[in-house]
Amino acid sequence: MNFEHFMPSEGASSRRLESWQRFQEAERAAKSFVGNWLWVEIIRVDVAGNAIWHDDGRIEVPSTNSDSLFHEVFHSVLHHAPFKRIAEQAACTFYCECLCNAFEYFMEAKLIPGGGSWMRRMESWERCGFQSIIEAKSGDRAWDFKYGLATHTFILASGFDIDRFRKIFLAMNA
Numbered sequence: 823m824n825f826e827h828f829m830p831s832e833g834a835s836s837r838r839l840e841s842w843q844r845f846q847e848a849e850r851a852a853k854s855f856v857g858n859w860l861w862v863e864i865i866r867v868d869v870a871g872n873a874i875w876h877d878d879g880r881i882e883v884p885s886t887n888s889d890s891l892f893h894e895v896f897h898s899v900l901h902h903a904p905f906k907r908i909a910e911q912a913a914c915t916f917y918c919e920c921l922c923n924a925f926e927y928f929m930e931a932k933l934i935p936g937g938g939s940w941m942r943r944m945e946s947w948e949r950c951g952f953q954s955i956i957e958a959k960s961g962d963r964a965w966d967f968k969y970g971l972a973t974h975t976f977i978l979a980s981g982f983d984i985d986r987f988r989k990i991f992l993a994m995n996a
């Protein structure tokens with residue numbers, strides 16, 4: 823993708839440039855997760871409404887500095903991945919969302935000074951995600967049980983290491 827198709831509504835703002843650099847690093851990292859299947863080329867990123875990935879390779883994010891961009895980039899890995907078919911057959915496609923969340927966690931840890939929302943949440947749970955949810959006195963426990971716990975499980979299984987996460991992901995798609 824050329825820079826002209828990346829958040830064009832943001833003009834020459836420094837946040838657009840910063841985001842472009844993060845995007846390029848995230849895209850490079852995401853491509854290293856593609857096995858023997860097709861990557862969906864990302865052709866355009868716009869700042870508009872909610873975070874969403876379209877299967878023609880367009881992405882929308884709510885702001886220039888949205889961490890969701892990392893999550894959405896990973897959908898280009900998953901769209902043709904064997905695991906997505908398995909998840910569909912098993913009616914548990916939310917695991918695909920959790921894999922995107924886990925990738926977002928690793929990108930936040932690498933590219934956002936001080937981390938982002940997923941990084942803070944996952945590191946506050948550290949090695950006791952399940953216990954952390956049980957003991958939570960506030961927040962959205964239903965969301966934590968559905969998305970947080972499975973995302974944490976992938977990160978925990980990876981030992982908080984992106985290279986191990988890639989190995990696990992590729993094994994899931996073998």
Ligand SMILES: [Zn+2]
Binds near residue numbers: 893894897922
């Ligand atoms: Zn998603």
